[in-house]
Amino acid sequence: MFLIIKKPETEKDYEDYYALRWQILRRPWGLPRGSEKDEREETSIHLMAYTEDRIPVGVGRAHFNSKNEAQVRFMAVDPHYQNNGIGSTLLAALERRVKIDGAKYIVLNSRETAIGFYKKNGYSSEGRIFTLFDSIKHIKVRKDL
Ligand SMILES: CC(C)(COP(=O)(O)OP(=O)(O)OC[C@H]1O[C@@H](n2cnc3c(N)ncnc32)[C@H](O)[C@@H]1OP(=O)(O)O)[C@@H](O)C(=O)NCCC(=O)NCCS
Numbered sequence: 001m002f003l004i005i006k007k008p009e010t011e012k013d014y015e016d017y018y019a020l021r022w023q024i025l026r027r028p029w030g031l032p033r034g035s036e037k038d039e040r041e042e043t044s045i046h047l048m049a050y051t052e053d054r055i056p057v058g059v060g061r062a063h064f065n066s067k068n069e070a071q072v073r074f075m076a077v078d079p080h081y082q083n084n085g086i087g088s089t090l091l092a093a094l095e096r097r098v099k100i101d102g103a104k105y106i107v108l109n110s111r112e113t114a115i116g117f118y119k120k121n122g123y124s125s126e127g128r129i130f131t132l133f134d135s136i137k138h139i140k141v142r143k144d145l
Pocket of ligand 1: 025075076083084085087088111113114115116
C-alpha cells in the first residue's frame with residue numbers, strides 16, 4: 001500500500017491527528033475528547049500516515065524519558081486499514097527519528113491485544129503486566145536501537 005508518513009503541520013492536520021487517536025484509543029472505552037492527550041504533546045515527535053488520497057489512517061508519538069530512553073505512545077491505525085503494514089511503517093519511522101536524536105532504546109506499554117504487533121517489530125516483553133483505564137491489561141516492552 002502506498003503511504004505518506006509525515007509530521008502533522010497545520011491546525012487541520014493536528015485536528016485529524018488527535019481525532020484519530022481519540023476514535024481508536026479512547027472512544028471505545030467511553031472516554032471523552034481531551035482524554036487522548038497527555039502533558040507531553042508539546043515536546044513529543046508526532047507522525048501521521050496518509051493514503052495516497054490523503055486520508056489520515058494512522059498516528060504514533062514518541063518522547064524522551066531520558067537522554068538514552070525514548071518511549072512510544074498512542075500508536076493507532078484506523079480499523080478499516082489495519083493489517084496493511086501501516087502500524088509497522090509508522091513505528092519504524094518513529095524509531096529512526098528518536099535514534100537520530102540519540103535514543104539507545106525504546107520502551108512502551110503495549111495493550112495485551114497488541115503485543116503480537118510489537119513482537120513482530122522486534123520488541124521483547126519485560127514481563128510486567130498492569131491495568132490502565134480499569135480494564136485494559138498492558139505489558140511493558142522494549143527494543144534496543
Ligand atoms: C496495533 C496496531 C497499531 C497495528 O497496526 P497495523 O497497521 O494493523 O499493523 P501492521 O499491519 O503493520 O502489522 C504488522 C504485523 O503485526 C501483526 N499484527 C498487527 N496487529 C496485531 C495484533 N493486534 N496482534 C497480533 N499481531 C498483530 C500483523 O499481522 C503483521 O504481521 P505480518 O507481518 O506477519 O503480516 C493497530 O492494530 C491498532 O491501531 N490497534 C488498535 C489500537 C491499539 O491497540 N494500539 C496499540 C496501543 S499499545
